[in-house]
Amino acid sequence: MIAFHVEDMSCGHCVAAITQAVQAVAPGAQVNVDLAAHRVEVASAEVDSSVLRAAIEEAGYSPQPL
Template identity: 60%
Template sequence: MITFQVKDMSCGHCVSVITQAVMAADPQAQVQIDLATHRVSIEPAAADAAALREAIAEAGYTPVPV
């Protein structure tokens, strides 16, 4: 499980954008997002932590590994 703190994620739209970005990088990944704690947890199928972090960053957010 790879977890990021994404403090600039603030609404349902953010959750949707981040989910789409992760799924584009790793279509088989399992994504769990807790908006209240600003945590994005990913069980990757193919991508590594760096690729997932980059995908979230390219979507316009600031992922910090936890």
């Protein structure tokens, strides 16, 4: 499980955008988002955390590893 704190995630659209960005680089990934805690958890054996972080950044957000 790879987890990020994404402070600038604030709504359902943000959740959808981040989920789509992660699944674009890791199609089999399971993405769990806690919007209130600004936490994104990704379960994927396909890619490492740096690839996931870059995908979230490309979607316009600022993920910080946990």
